[in-house]
Amino acid sequence: EPEVTQTPSHQVTQMGQEVILRCVPISNHLYFYWYRQILGQKVEFLVSFYNNEISEKSEIFDDQFSVERPDGSNFTLKIRSTKLEDSAMYFCASSEGGGRPQHFGDGTRLSIL
């Protein structure tokens, strides 16, 4: 069964550094998403991406964050100047269409020291 893949599984970074989280969505899916989940808290939406542009973003997704689809398969989340509170699980998801079920990758655990 096709799946969303994310790399790395765990990223440890010093505060203030930049990180890039990578995702390969399911190949025939058109919508891509990033979510985060701080330990013990609920899944929070960051951004959605469709037709090579951001279609919706949350208040969390400020100038510190950016997304890119550098080629036909990868979808990346860049976090600049990381802060301690950016420590969380970051999940990539994709769906066939808007409003359709989203399929999640295994996530990247980001630890900011």
Added chain:
Amino acid sequence: QKEVEQNSGPLSVPEGAIASLNCTYSDRGSQSFFWYRQYSGKSPELIMSIYSNGDKEDGRFTAQLNKASQYVSLLIRDSQPSDSATYLCAVNEGGSYIPTFGRGTSLIVHP
């Protein structure tokens, strides 16, 4: 303010019993509803989606939707210890295709 509410639990049921998980939502215009299972330290895994009032069955799982009362539930028949996880309700509220997630209900199935 979009709200998706779930009892955090834990809900403890014996093996073989029916587990009933409930979720309420605030936006009467919501159109799409999803249940995800999340094991500790893992990602959400889609179990069911439901879009119309009534019941939808898939194996041991049944999703129930009542738009008039603004709740959606998940029944797990013949619960197994492997069903022990946190169950997340997600609702596409109003015209958005972005789901709002509840905090999840922790289910413990004991042998």
